Amino acid sequence: MPHVEISHFPADLDAAARARLDADITAAVTRAFGVRDGAVSIGLAPVPKEEWTERIHRPLVTERADPAGLLRSPDY
Structure with missing residues (x-):
């Protein structure tokens, strides 16, 4: 606990970008929830642009x- 799942348009993140993302999110989550970094898990879930509204925006944001x-x- 806690787990962060990031839905995003498909993107090729190199090892350095993945490491930065991991470090930044882990730092924010450990600070906010007062947990150790080993308690945090992070998942990346690519979603094709044409499926975004139906799979992500509508069920997880507007509805x-x-x-x-x-x-x-989001501001769109």
């Missing part, structure tokens, strides 16, 4: 069952 659980909304 989210618990709107209070959405920390930040």
